[in-house]
Amino acid sequence: MTQTEQPHQIEIRNLHASVGDLPILKGVDLIIPRGELHAVMGPNGNGKSTLAKVMVGDPEYTVTDGDILVDGVSILEMEPDERARMGLFLAFQYPVEIPGVTIANFLRLAMQARKEEGEEVSFTEFYGKLQSALKTLDWDESIVERYLNAGFSGGEKKRNEILQMLMLEPTYIIMDETDSGLDVDALKVVANGVNSMRGENLGGLIITHYQRLLDYIVPDRVHIIVDGKVVQSGGPELAKKLDSQGYDWVKELATA
Amino acid sequence: MTINPEVNDINASYEYGWSNPEKYAVKAPKGLRRDVVEMISKAKDEPQWMLDFRLKALDIFNSKPMPEWGADLSGLNLDEIYYYIKPEGFNTRSWDDVPEDVKNTFERLGIPEAERAALAGVGAQYESEMVYHNLKEEWEKLGVVFLSIEDGLKEYPELFREHFATIVPPEDNKFAAINSAVWSGGSFVYVPKGVKVDIPLQTYFRINAESSGQFERTLIIIDEGAQAHYIEGCTAPSYSSDSFHSGVIEIVVKEGARFRYSTIQNWSHNVYNLVTQRAAVYGNGVMEWVDGNLGSKVTMKYPACYLLEDGARGEVLSIAMAGRGQHQDAGAKIVHFAPHTSGSIVSKSISKDSGRSSYRGLVKIYEGAKYAKTNVECDALLLDEEARTDTYPYIEVEEKTARVGHEATVSKINDDQIMYLQSRGLSKDQAAGLIVRGFIEPIAKELPLEYAVELNRLIELEMEGSVG
Numbered sequence: 001m002t003q004t005e006q007p008h009q010i011e012i013r014n015l016h017a018s019v020g021d022l023p024i025l026k027g028v029d030l031i032i033p034r035g036e037l038h039a040v041m042g043p044n045g046n047g048k049s050t051l052a053k054v055m056v057g058d059p060e061y062t063v064t065d066g067d068i069l070v071d072g073v074s075i076l077e078m079e080p081d082e083r084a085r086m087g088l089f090l091a092f093q094y095p096v097e098i099p100g101v102t103i104a105n106f107l108r109l110a111m112q113a114r115k116e117e118g119e120e121v122s123f124t125e126f127y128g129k130l131q132s133a134l135k136t137l138d139w140d141e142s143i144v145e146r147y148l149n150a151g152f153s154g155g156e157k158k159r160n161e162i163l164q165m166l167m168l169e170p171t172y173i174i175m176d177e178t179d180s181g182l183d184v185d186a187l188k189v190v191a192n193g194v195n196s197m198r199g200e201n202l203g204g205l206i207i208t209h210y211q212r213l214l215d216y217i218v219p220d221r222v223h224i225i226v227d228g229k230v231v232q233s234g235g236p237e238l239a240k241k242l243d244s245q246g247y248d249w250v251k252e253l254a255t256a
Numbered sequence: 257m258t259i260n261p262e263v264n265d266i267n268a269s270y271e272y273g274w275s276n277p278e279k280y281a282v283k284a285p286k287g288l289r290r291d292v293v294e295m296i297s298k299a300k301d302e303p304q305w306m307l308d309f310r311l312k313a314l315d316i317f318n319s320k321p322m323p324e325w326g327a328d329l330s331g332l333n334l335d336e337i338y339y340y341i342k343p344e345g346f347n348t349r350s351w352d353d354v355p356e357d358v359k360n361t362f363e364r365l366g367i368p369e370a371e372r373a374a375l376a377g378v379g380a381q382y383e384s385e386m387v388y389h390n391l392k393e394e395w396e397k398l399g400v401v402f403l404s405i406e407d408g409l410k411e412y413p414e415l416f417r418e419h420f421a422t423i424v425p426p427e428d429n430k431f432a433a434i435n436s437a438v439w440s441g442g443s444f445v446y447v448p449k450g451v452k453v454d455i456p457l458q459t460y461f462r463i464n465a466e467s468s469g470q471f472e473r474t475l476i477i478i479d480e481g482a483q484a485h486y487i488e489g490c491t492a493p494s495y496s497s498d499s500f501h502s503g504v505i506e507i508v509v510k511e512g513a514r515f516r517y518s519t520i521q522n523w524s525h526n527v528y529n530l531v532t533q534r535a536a537v538y539g540n541g542v543m544e545w546v547d548g549n550l551g552s553k554v555t556m557k558y559p560a561c562y563l564l565e566d567g568a569r570g571e572v573l574s575i576a577m578a579g580r581g582q583h584q585d586a587g588a589k590i591v592h593f594a595p596h597t598s599g600s601i602v603s604k605s606i607s608k609d610s611g612r613s614s615y616r617g618l619v620k621i622y623e624g625a626k627y628a629k630t631n632v633e634c635d636a637l638l639l640d641e642e643a644r645t646d647t648y649p650y651i652e653v654e655e656k657t658a659r660v661g662h663e664a665t666v667s668k669i670n671d672d673q674i675m676y677l678q679s680r681g682l683s684k685d686q687a688a689g690l691i692v693r694g695f696i697e698p699i700a701k702e703l704p705l706e707y708a709v710e711l712n713r714l715i716e717l718e719m720e721g722s723v724g
Contacts, residue, residue: 056679057678057679058675059671059675060671079678079683079684080675080678080679081678081679081680081681081682081683081684081687083679084678084679084680084681085681089679089680090679092676092679095676096672096673096675096676098673098676098677098690098691098694099694099695099697100693100694100695100696100697100698101690101691101693101694101697106677106680106690109682109686109690110680110681110682113680113681113682113683113686114681147694148694164680168680168681
């Protein structure tokens with residue numbers, strides 16, 4: 001295939017992955033076209049977060065079978081930073097604290113990492129993007145002089161994930177339970193940030209346990225993962241059904 | 257370029273390891289001998305009291321055992337060291353008068369360029385002598401004195417003798433005694449009352465010859481209400497045999513004065529660096545030591561603040577990086593003699609491969625130093641399983657109203673941090689480098705920008721490929 005014929009999508013094929021000897025993903029199949037956001041739901045401890053971590057190359061997980069193709073290219077052999085430079089972005093469920101490194105400094109380095117050799121992130125590019133991102137998130141500029149996530153509240157950490165997302169302009173996002181621990185106001189800010197990026201150049205997964213976030217970021221498709229497999233897929237109405245009926249009926253699907 | 261391949265191996269990232277051919281006016285025979293001490297004094301045309309002082313110090317040296325409480329010094333053979341090497345042509349005020357290869361050395365180290373750009377004055381020591389010493393005219397006009405220590409003795413004999421060896425007497429420790437016997441080179445600084453020198457003075461120390469020792473002696477007097485910042489840097493060629501650096505720095509910070517002494521020590525990894533730095537601080541004066549130890553084979557160095565009068569303050573910010581074959585035994589001393597004195601010690605160390613860093617510190621509060629307080633914070637970062645760190649805090653408090661705080665942490669770069677940064681597009685090395693830079697940020701931000709950049713650059717160089 002030539003470059004122009006590559007499908008613009010993430011394709012997950014029969015993905016099996018383990019932590020140590022413990023299998024967690026047991027054959028996940030998913031296609032997420034660029035331009036669409038898909039929700040991944042399911043009971044806790046069934047592989048949702050594992051799927052996110054495996055996609056971005058967390059070395060704690062071992063892929064034992066299957067493949068992940070981004071725009072037709074297998075990424076399994078790639079380091080996490082190569083995947084990031086291809087346009088993948090994970091909003092972490094538990095963002096990590098890096099003391100002594102300001103958000104501003106970090107964002108510049110991360111933007112620079114995406115540039116061709118010899119090409120510099122200009123001040124105007126950086127500052128322009130930053131202003132608009134902060135406005136979208138309703139955040140004061142002083143935040144970028146603070147150390148990365150150090151001493152941040154849960155809500156601030158999640159907001160910071162979205163700030164990075166806005167600055168780095170990924171093509172595929174994976175949001176790992178970004179809604180957990182957020183109050184309604186913070187949830188709206190986060191959703192506002194994601195929605196501002198939506199369009200034909202953005203695809204991805206929104207991993208969540210609850211319907212709540214999906215009231216603000218309406219997914220194109222909803223998939224339910226139970227025991228390491230996608231057991232059902234549908235439209236946004238599927239999320240609503242989970243919300244009203246709970247997860248018991250899908251657990252039965254998995255054992256059926 | 258002379259780089260011994262064997263040394264180069266442990267010194268792979270050291271970029272200052274080249275050397276010049278040896279061309280010297282005087283090279284004393286090896287060993288710490290009475291005739292060498294006399295020869296140095298004669299070469300400097302010193303008054304009798306200084307020769308007497310040197311000879312007494314030699315006796316004190318001979319009577320003191322090697323310290324056994326710190327780093328391993330068994331590899332240091334004091335009989336195999338050249339104690340005095342005088343380069344051809346020295347102590348000029350113009351770079352044009354510095355011999356070509358020596359001048360090229362300092363050009364290569366970026367000294368004249370830094371002088372033009374951002375410094376009030378510059379001194380450059382090559383082997384045992386200052387080859388260059390110059391203070392910009394605007395500061396000279398205000399009465400600031402910035403001379404080689406030898407010229408200080410000649411031109412300001414009374415001021416010199418009033419303070420010399422009062423803060424670091426030869427009895428202080430065995431290496432202070434060596435220095436007192438064979439001292440040569442270093443700076444003499446006087447900042448008059450109320451004068452604020454707002455850009456740094458800098459001295460750069462370069463060892464060139466193999467198996468040589470450098471024993472500079474610096475005396476700095478900051479008069480009442482005055483301010484200054486002094487920076488020293490140092491490098492040496494990489495040799496398979498050991499070299500020895502043992503400086504003595506004495507500082508007087510008078511009432512209401514403020515002084516900062518910053519060191520970026522980047523000796524090659526065959527240098528024993530055993531330095532004595534002490535400051536006497538008077539009423540409401542502030543002394544700050546910023547101490548960066550990146551190079552050397554073994555460093556033992558504990559900058560001290562003697563807080564002598566009410567309200568005096570002493571701070572030590574210390575950063576050490578220990579790689580393969582290195583032991584950084586660094587720390588601080590804060591001694592409270594008077595009421596309302598305060599101190600702070602922040603020590604950060606990074607160890608990797610078989611490198612070892614130790615924090616060794618003393619906080620002493622004498623009875624009567626009412627409401628004295630000092631806070632100690634030591635953080636160690638270990639980059640791998642082989643690296644080692646230790647903490648030896650000594651706290652002696654005789655005063656009931658005094659307060660001493662001590663916090664120590666040991667951490668490793670954790671995989672989650674690396675993964676997080678990598679997931680944003682930074683390579684593994686970049687991620688580790690950034691985490692280390694963050695770790696030292698509290699100290700780097702206290703340095704002038706170009707030195708902070710240099711510190712970060714040196715650490716990045718040391719870090720290359722260190723995270724698997």
